[in-house]
Amino acid sequence: MTKPRVYVTRSVLPEALDLLRSRCQVDVxxxxxxSEAALVEAVRGADAVVATLLHLSxxxxxxxxxxxxxxxxxxxxxxHIPVEEATRLGIWVTHNPDSVTTDTxxxxxxxxxxxxxxxxxxxxxxRNDETPWGVTIHMGLRVSGKxxxxxxxxxxxxxVAKRAQGFGMRLSYTGRRRNEAFEAATGAQYMSxxxxxxxxxxxxxxxxLTEDTRxxxxxxxxxxxxxxxxxxxxxxxPVVDEEALVVALKEGRIAGAGLDVFEHEPHAHPALRxxxxxxxxxxxxxxxxxxxxxxxxxxxxxxxxALDGRLPQNCLNPQARKPGAV
Numbered sequence: 259m260t261k262p263r264v265y266v267t268r269s270v271l272p273e274a275l276d277l278l279r280s281r282c283q284v285d286v287x288x289x290x291x292x293s294e295a296a297l298v299e300a301v302r303g304a305d306a307v308v309a310t311l312l313h314l315s316x317x318x319x320x321x322x323x324x325x326x327x328x329x330x331x332x333x334x335x336x337x338h339i340p341v342e343e344a345t346r347l348g349i350w351v352t353h354n355p356d357s358v359t360t361d362t363x364x365x366x367x368x369x370x371x372x373x374x375x376x377x378x379x380x381x382x383x384x385r386n387d388e389t390p391w392g393v394t395i396h397m398g399l400r401v402s403g404k405x406x407x408x409x410x411x412x413x414x415x416x417x418v419a420k421r422a423q424g425f426g427m428r429l430s431y432t433g434r435r436r437n438e439a440f441e442a443a444t445g446a447q448y449m450s451x452x453x454x455x456x457x458x459x460x461x462x463x464x465x466x467l468t469e470d471t472r473x474x475x476x477x478x479x480x481x482x483x484x485x486x487x488x489x490x491x492x493x494x495x496p497v498v499d500e501e502a503l504v505v506a507l508k509e510g511r512i513a514g515a516g517l518d519v520f521e522h523e524p525h526a527h528p529a530l531r532x533x534x535x536x537x538x539x540x541x542x543x544x545x546x547x548x549x550x551x552x553x554x555x556x557x558x559x560x561x562x563x564a565l566d567g568r569l570p571q572n573c574l575n576p577q578a579r580k581p582g583a584v
Contacts, residue, residue: 261282261283262281262565263283263285263303263304263306264278264282264283264285264307264561265286265287265301265304265306265307265308266284266285266286266307266308266310267287267307267308267310267312267314268286268288268289268311269286269287269288269289270286270310270553270554271551271554273547273550274551274553274555275558276554277554277555277558277559278308278554278557278558278561281562282305285300287300287312291310291312294315294317297312297314297318298317299321301318301322301326302321302322303324303325304322304325304326305325305327306326306328306329306330306564306565307328307329308330308554308557309330309331309332310332310333311338311523312338313338314329314338314339316343319340319343319344319347319349320347322347323347326347326349327349327565328349328350328351328352328560328561328564328565329344329349329350330351330352330557330560330561330570331352331353331354332554332557333354333357333358333544333553334354334355334357334362334414335353335467335494336353337467337468337494339351341574344575344578345575345578346578347578348578348579349578350570350573350575350578351575351578352560352570352571352572352573352574353572353574354552354553354556355572356413356552356556356572357549357552357553358543359413360417361543361544361546362543363414363417363418364421365492365518365539365542365543365545366414366418366462366464366492366516366518366543367421369492369516369517369518369537370401370406370460370516371401372516372537373490373514373516373535373536373537374399374401374460374514376398376534376535378534378537379534380396399459399513401460402425402427403426403427403428404427404428404459404460405427405428405429405430405458405459406418406422406427406428406429406458406459406460406461406462407432407449407454407455407457407458407461407462408430408431408432408446408461408462408464409433409461409462409463409464409465410433410464410465410493411431411433411437411440412464414464415464416440416444418462418464419431419444419446420443429444429445429446430448430454431446431447431448431449432449432450432451432453432454433465452482455479455482455483456482458483458484459486459487460487460488460490461475461488461490462490462492463475463490463492463493463498464492464493465493465494466493467494467496467497472497473496473497473499473502474497474498475489475498475499475502476498476499477499477502477505477506480502480505480506480512483506483511483512484512485510485512486512486513487512488515488516489503489515490515490516490517491515491516491518491519492518492519492543495517495520495521498517498521499521500520500521500527500530503515503530504530513535514536514537515530515537516537517530517537517538518538518539518540518542519541519543523541524541526538559571
């Protein structure tokens, strides 16, 4: 019996695909991804797709339409997948919100501490044996007891807030509406966006990218923030207006930024690359072996369910159903 064919749009850890390979033929794209034309040919005839950050264009979706049952986003985000188009074509779309929580929250905290304590500069000082050490060089900011403002109240936001409790921080949060469960778990105070920005020492972003959240933080928002405030973004790059961020940093409107995501990936704004008060990582929120294995196994189980005609967990469009199983 021919195995169902699954296409993975970019290479991932081999062990993350072990479960999927136990039942399916798995073809994997290169780490840099394919051109649109090449991707169209690569996905043709696939029964399922594991989608990393590579955007799935209308042409790719049309190539998938005759055979594909499910597109499983490898991570929690799915702005690279046209969900409405998938629904029209009868293709389920899923994501993996549970697999990324712990490691993304850990990285957000690494950035908080790294920027606050100027770890980039400290590391360079030790590496350059000619740089003098001194009592007052690279003076940072205390984190304990300060106010952390969290934008969002989902799984990752909650994990970040719980870590902040260990630092004795005051917590506030904002979002489209109050989240009483989030408040009960963290003691965080709900505020308007403007109130949170004006009162926080650290602001950490944990919201999806939508048309409403694009440039959620821009010139007007930076004008509200404290001059010693630090902005952390492990969500999606376009949530922050990078041009406005550069201006805010140059003019001292905020003290620093920790960024794992960027507006025009895989490139950061050239000015950001020259600033020593910016700590950057190349979209590494889930870059742990544990997380990748979790995501691979989670995607595999969702694909197995779809191939068997069952509605998979974390389905974004349950109304898009192709009857029958492979």
